[in-house]
Amino acid sequence: MTMLGRTAQNLFWMSRYVERAENMARLLEVGYRMSLTSRREGGASEHLVSMLQAAEMDEAFAAQHEVADVDTVAHFMMFDPANPSSVYSCLQAARTNARSVRTALTTDMWESMNGAWLEFSQIKPRDVRGAKLLGLLQWVRQRSHEFRGALLGTILRDDGFAFLQAGNFVERADNTARILDMKYYVLLPRSSLVGGEIDIQQWTLILRAASAHRAYGHVYHDRYKAHNIADFLILRPEMPRSLVYCARFVQQNLDLLAKLYGRREACQDAIDDLLSMVEDSSMDKIFAHGLHEFLDEFIARNNRVTDTLSASYNFY
Amino acid sequence: MGETTPFDEMYNPDGTVREPYRALSEWLAEQPDRGLALMQTDAEAIFRKLGITFAVYGSEEGTEKVIPFDVIPRIIAANEWRKLSKGIEQRVKALNAFLYDVYHRQEILKAGRIPEKLILNNAAFCPQMMGLEPARGVYAHIIGVDIVRVGVDEFYVLEDNLRTPSGVSYMLEDREAMMLLAPDLFQRSKVAPVENYPENLRRTLQSVAPEGAGSNPVIAVLTPGIYNSAYFEHSFLADQMGAALCEGHDIFVDGGKVYMRTTTGPERVDVIYRRIDDDYLDPLTFKPDSMLGVPGVFDAYRAGNVTLVNAPGTGIADDKAVYTYVPEIIEFYLGEKALLNNVPTYNCTDADQRAWVLDNIGDLVVKEVHGSGGYGMMVGPTSTKAQHAEFKKKILARPDNYIVQPTLALSTCPTHISGDVAPRHVDLRPYVLVGDEVRITPGGLTRVALKKGSLVVNSSQGGGTKDTWVLED
Numbered sequence: 001m002t003m004l005g006r007t008a009q010n011l012f013w014m015s016r017y018v019e020r021a022e023n024m025a026r027l028l029e030v031g032y033r034m035s036l037t038s039r040r041e042g043g044a045s046e047h048l049v050s051m052l053q054a055a056e057m058d059e060a061f062a063a064q065h066e067v068a069d070v071d072t073v074a075h076f077m078m079f080d081p082a083n084p085s086s087v088y089s090c091l092q093a094a095r096t097n098a099r100s101v102r103t104a105l106t107t108d109m110w111e112s113m114n115g116a117w118l119e120f121s122q123i124k125p126r127d128v129r130g131a132k133l134l135g136l137l138q139w140v141r142q143r144s145h146e147f148r149g150a151l152l153g154t155i156l157r158d159d160g161f162a163f164l165q166a167g168n169f170v171e172r173a174d175n176t177a178r179i180l181d182m183k184y185y186v187l188l189p190r191s192s193l194v195g196g197e198i199d200i201q202q203w204t205l206i207l208r209a210a211s212a213h214r215a216y217g218h219v220y221h222d223r224y225k226a227h228n229i230a231d232f233l234i235l236r237p238e239m240p241r242s243l244v245y246c247a248r249f250v251q252q253n254l255d256l257l258a259k260l261y262g263r264r265e266a267c268q269d270a271i272d273d274l275l276s277m278v279e280d281s282s283m284d285k286i287f288a289h290g291l292h293e294f295l296d297e298f299i300a301r302n303n304r305v306t307d308t309l310s311a312s313y314n315f316y
Numbered sequence: 317m318g319e320t321t322p323f324d325e326m327y328n329p330d331g332t333v334r335e336p337y338r339a340l341s342e343w344l345a346e347q348p349d350r351g352l353a354l355m356q357t358d359a360e361a362i363f364r365k366l367g368i369t370f371a372v373y374g375s376e377e378g379t380e381k382v383i384p385f386d387v388i389p390r391i392i393a394a395n396e397w398r399k400l401s402k403g404i405e406q407r408v409k410a411l412n413a414f415l416y417d418v419y420h421r422q423e424i425l426k427a428g429r430i431p432e433k434l435i436l437n438n439a440a441f442c443p444q445m446m447g448l449e450p451a452r453g454v455y456a457h458i459i460g461v462d463i464v465r466v467g468v469d470e471f472y473v474l475e476d477n478l479r480t481p482s483g484v485s486y487m488l489e490d491r492e493a494m495m496l497l498a499p500d501l502f503q504r505s506k507v508a509p510v511e512n513y514p515e516n517l518r519r520t521l522q523s524v525a526p527e528g529a530g531s532n533p534v535i536a537v538l539t540p541g542i543y544n545s546a547y548f549e550h551s552f553l554a555d556q557m558g559a560a561l562c563e564g565h566d567i568f569v570d571g572g573k574v575y576m577r578t579t580t581g582p583e584r585v586d587v588i589y590r591r592i593d594d595d596y597l598d599p600l601t602f603k604p605d606s607m608l609g610v611p612g613v614f615d616a617y618r619a620g621n622v623t624l625v626n627a628p629g630t631g632i633a634d635d636k637a638v639y640t641y642v643p644e645i646i647e648f649y650l651g652e653k654a655l656l657n658n659v660p661t662y663n664c665t666d667a668d669q670r671a672w673v674l675d676n677i678g679d680l681v682v683k684e685v686h687g688s689g690g691y692g693m694m695v696g697p698t699s700t701k702a703q704h705a706e707f708k709k710k711i712l713a714r715p716d717n718y719i720v721q722p723t724l725a726l727s728t729c730p731t732h733i734s735g736d737v738a739p740r741h742v743d744l745r746p747y748v749l750v751g752d753e754v755r756i757t758p759g760g761l762t763r764v765a766l767k768k769g770s771l772v773v774n775s776s777q778g779g780g781t782k783d784t785w786v787l788e789d
Contacts, residue, residue: 002578004566099542103555111365118364159579261580313579316565 005314007101008163012309014097014113015167021090022144023175023209027055028077029137030208034201035070048073050202054182054209057085074133079125087140091117106154109147116143159260162253166309169253173246173302176233179209181295187226189287203229210241230291231283243298247275250305257313265312267305274301322725323467324739325390336393336787337730339504344388344730344737352732355387355497362493384780385490387497390729390742390762397508397786400463400471400746401756403655406646408459408748411476411633413649415455418632419445424648430641435632439686442594442629444601448618451524452751455627458517458589459748460484460761463656465727472657472724474743475639478630480591483761484747485549486781488513488556491759494783506788508758513747514556517589520751521557524623525586533586535559536567536576540592540608550591559589569612574622587623588613594628602628636685636719637663660722664715673720674708681721681771682707695771697723726771729782731764741765743773744784758786 031051035044048068052058057076060083065072080086095117102110120140128136148168155161180187186202203224207213210233219236220228236242251271258264277298286294309315326337333341363382392400417424418435419442425432435441460481462474491510495502518535525533539550541563554561560576567576567585575582590597596606601614616622632638640661643654662680664670673680677696684692694707711718728739746760762782763773773779 002560002576002580002583004560004562005577005579006563006566008579096542099547099551101561102551103561115365263580314577314581316577 003104003159005316007104008159008313009310009315010097010101011104011160011163012167012170012315014094014101015164016171017090017094017097018113018144018147019168019171020085020175021087021094022141023172024055024077024085024087024090025137025140025144026211027051027179027209028074029134030205031073032070032133032137033208034205045069047201047205050183051205051209052077054179054205055085056178056182057083071129074128075125078128078133078136088120091120104160106150108150108154112143112147112150116147157256159257162256162260163313165253166250166257169246169249170302170306172241173243173250174299176210176241176243176246177295177299177302179206180230180233181292181299184291184295187230187291189227199226200224206233212239212241215239227283227287230286234286235278235281235283244275244278247271247278247302251275254305254309265308267308267312270301270305270308274298274305277301322739322741323465323470323727325465325727325729325742326739336391336396340389340391340501340730343498343501343504350735352387352737353735356732359385359387359493359497362496363489383486383775384766385493386731386764386766386780386782387494388730388732388737389494389501389783389785390744390764391505391785391787392744392759394787394789397758399469399655401758403471403473404461404746404748404756405754406650406652406655407461407473407476407642408456408750408754410646410649411459411478411642412453412455412750414645415627415630415633416453417649419448419455419629424645427648429644429648430638434637438632438635438637440629440631440635440638442632444614445627445629448627449620450627451526451623454524454750456630456633457520457524457625457750459750460745461748463744463746464724465742465744466725467727470657472659473642474659475636476634476642477745478626478634479593480626481745481747482546482549482591483745483781484513485552487747487757487759487761487784488552490761490781490783505785508786508788510757510759513757514553516749516755516757517553518557518559520749520755521559521587521589521623521625523752524625526620526623529586534584535587535589536562536585538562538564538567538588538590538592538610540564540596544591546591553589560585564592564608564610567610567613569610569616572612572616572619572621574610574613574616585622587625589625594631597624597628636661636683637716639719659724662720664711664718664720670711670715674711677704677708679723681723682711683719683721685717685719693772695723698770698772723771726765726773729762729764731766731782733766733768738768740768741771741773742782759784 031048034047038044038047045068048070049058052061052073055077061068061076065076076083076086078087081088083089095113098105098110098113123136151164183202183206186199203226204213206229207216212232216232219232222228232239232242234243237244239245254268254271258268326334326341328334360382363385414424424430425435456478458481460477460483462477464472464474466472487510521535522533535557537550537554537559539547539561541547551561562576567574574585576585592608595603596608598609598611598614599606600611613622617624639658643658646652646654662669662673664673680696682694694703696704726741726743729742730737731740742762742764744760744762747757749755762784763779764782765771765773766780767778
């Protein structure tokens with residue numbers, strides 16, 4: 001059956017918001033853990049602010065709050081409806097999109113989405129502290145996995161599938177690129193080969209925020225090194241949150257759309273552009289060209305994928 | 317009628333169980349102590365998870381609520397259903413003939429069988445429909461007839477609901493839930509299926525596509541959007557039919573033809589099952605400030621390039637003031653006597669009738685002519701003196717705005733009330749489809765007034781629903 005442009009749009013964004021909720025939960029978990037282990041005076045707050053930066057929420061937070069303590073930050077990232085990227089706002093937006101396109105979702109997907117929202121919206125923020133916060137953050141990730149599982153297990157491999165998958169991985173690519181960009185200075189090659197304590201903390205934050213701290217060991221069999229970390233999250237094809245993996249995934253799905261609709265559009269060129277940028281690179285080239293410049297360009301080209309996709313398939 | 321004991325659908329006056337309810341009665345007796353209460357909890361969870369919700373206008377607690385579902389089904393015997401469905405078929409045929417007539421030659425007015433003023437000065441009359449030829453001559457394709465039972469063989473039609481009646485998704489989901497909750501009860505009974513409704517709806521809609529639409533006409537369900545109280549139903553039906561669920565801005569008119577905006581460009585639409593009121597359907601023809609509709613869609617309809625379901629202007633046939641004349645209408649067009657009763661209705665513009673109504677208001681039901689959903693009505697016996705006085709004032713101020721009927725002793729069905737089973741008043745809304753043929757789904761939506769003694773079954777007023785079983789021979 002033919003699909004409304006609005007339906008495609010809702011599917012794409014629903015998937016993005018689910019992914020974003022998951023990423024926010026992961027970031028908050030990292031910030032929370034680091035703030036617990038900090039023994040320095042004011043260290044906890046620094047970690048939280050650094051995490052807010054990675055989430056690009058530091059300015060919005062500072063506009064509302066003076067002190068970055070665990071409870072305030074957690075509330076802001078989890079429950080604040082005024083924060084458009086809070087887990088609350090993401091799940092609500094995902095569910096609103098889902099409601100608009102219920103007919104394009106399978107029952108399992110809808111129940112997963114709707115169930116997640118209903119449970120989350122009934123939680124009283126006041127009751128979520130300490131160990132309960134960690135439990136809830138894990139719950140958010142699990143619900144995101146469950147939704148993806150329902151999607152993979154039940155939906156037809158048609159255009160709806162392609163829009164959902166593209167949304168998921170465009171968002172993930174954006175997220176990984178932004179975390180790297182916010183922290184790019186701790187990844188730059190320096191004269192000293194061994195990082196100081198601060199570096200290691202920052203590297204841990206980056207890896208954990210991408211659920212990559214365990215996998216890192218499996219791939220590099222080495223202690224944390226800035227070069228490896230950047231390589232892992234940018235160029236490693238086996239790392240499911242790396243830029244190259246995400247871009248390839250989006251390309252496959254846009255190719256599927258071109259095949260289904262029998263026509264290539266501007267968005268297929270845009271994703272080819274994005275992918276060639278990472279595929280034709282090496283870490284040496286990237287560092288030579290400038291890591292920050294590279295990430296900036298990646299984010300811009302990734303945005304162009306969304307823009308051209310919206311125009312190519314009549315989002316409005 | 318107001319004073320009599322209501323008809324109990326399960327028990328005879330001597331306490332024995334009526335035949336259609338025998339299996340249910342045995343099953344109820346076998347249920348363990350907390351059995352029904354547990355089932356009720358499960359049912360609530362099923363409905364919420366599926367997202368079967370409705371919005372209550374003016375409710376503070378957020379917009380989505382689950383409509384209460386009662387776990388004890390309502391049962392109608394095969395022979396009872398045969399009578400009912402014959403009567404319903406007769407009614408919908410006559411009403412469609414009436415609509416064709418009032419929008420063409422108006423023979424019934426010329427014959428003086430209905431006062432001309434009542435039709436032509438009626439807000440529900442749609443002059444834009446004059447002379448328009450709808451496909452197969454059908455105006456009201458989807459109808460939900462509200463029926464109440466007051467005795468073994470006594471059924472009354474309360475309302476004909478010819479303007480996009482809602483609730484059919486509850487009929488379908490109530491059945492789904494009931495089969496999950498009590499499969500053993502189904503095994504003991506022969507229950508007519510209701511599951512064919514979406515397929516029948518699709519066939520009906522395709523059968524009224526404009527000529528030249530091709531062999532597989534494209535259907536769009538037009539919804540006001542996710543904040544509408546019946547949005548769940550709109551998406552549910554679109555999904556079940558495999559039709560596109562569109563909002564106004566998803567559809568546009570170009571060169572007199574109707575298209576939807578798809579991922580691959582414009583695609584022709586042949587039939588629009590619209591769940592938007594007439595007034596909001598097309599800002600170029602009706603309310604100019606409507607943001608919900610599709611500009612130009614009425615002209616495309618007039619040109620025969622798209623079919624609107626139901627047609628605009630069907631409200632003239634289910635208007636509360638025209639209702640009184642339905643027996644006339646049946647006789648005029650079909651030459652038959654009405655098979656289903658109309659509720660006697662008092663006309664407040666007549667001085668004698670009005671005086672009688674004002675004297676007896678405590679025993680009567682007062683309804684606003686254009687009200688619906690249980691809003692703007694008063695049930696005399698269950699209202700306070702102050703409410704009686706208030707409605708007396710209203711009637712005096714605008715006698716033409718109200719109709720008045722005796723309070724019917726609605727039948728009762730066994731209903732689960734916090735662990736116990738107690739009789740509660742019910743009504744029935746069977747769903748009828750009119751296209752290449754008349755299709756009536758055996759069953760319908762049973763609404764139940766959960767408050768003891770209450771006669772108001774509307775979900776907006778604390779009513780619930782029951783699965784409705786029509787038994788097969």
